[in-house]
Amino acid sequence: MHALIAAPYEDEHLLLRADSPRAVKIPARRCMELRQAVTRAAITPAWLADTARTAWDLNLTGHRVSTVVRVRHPGRFRHSRGTWEINLGCDYDCEHCYLGEKRFEGLTRPRKKHLLRVMRDAGVAWLEITGGEPLVDPDFPSAYRYAHRLGMVVKLLSPAHGCGTSPP
Structure with a gap:
């Protein structure tokens, strides 16, 4: 199961971890990059590996994005x-x-x-x-x-x- 969730939040985007109260803001372009990485079966980009290590002491280096991040699409009503x-x-x-x-x-x-x-x-x-x-x-x-x-x-x-x- 995925370790992180990339989700729109109001006019921003966040990285979330299910067992942590901490969230990390990311630019919309990074969320789009993750969405594209999932479809291409790409390996975790360095910025994501660094962010996960710093925020949650989580090692994502070398993993496919599709196995570690659930990328959410914007909700219809933007309720978070x-x-x-x-x-x-x-x-x-x-x-x-x-x-x-x-x-x-x-x-x-x-x-x-x-x-x-x-x-x-x-x-x-x-x-x-x-x-x-x-x-x-x-x-x-x-x-x-x-x-x-x-x-x-x-x-x-x-x-x-x-x-x-x-x-x-």
Whole structure:
């Protein structure tokens, strides 16, 4: 799976790493260069290898761009962040919860994948998955991986991990 995501962000472009809060701004021409390198099966350019090493201590030297960078196209609506309640169910009984009966409801797996594609097409690069309790959703692992494959940095908001943490 790719180590970095190159994504448009408002009027700029960013390099992102899924497990890091750090982002690196890159000129639009560099993003275009990466897009072309993917189609040509080119090796990682020196500027990208240097940037990855400096920002994330990541060695990309000698790798094909297509194997290490997911290059995102501009979204239709240029939204960069999204939050998704993957389900309404929860196995906790918090006093402050708004869910009421906490029924385990949500979209089917195909509808979840469709929704993730819609968010990608809207331009979402950062996705926060919450619930209910997202970890009790049987489709959570596959939804998380699918969002990452689509080029999103995914964050988990779960009472089981403390609000606003990334999965282990």
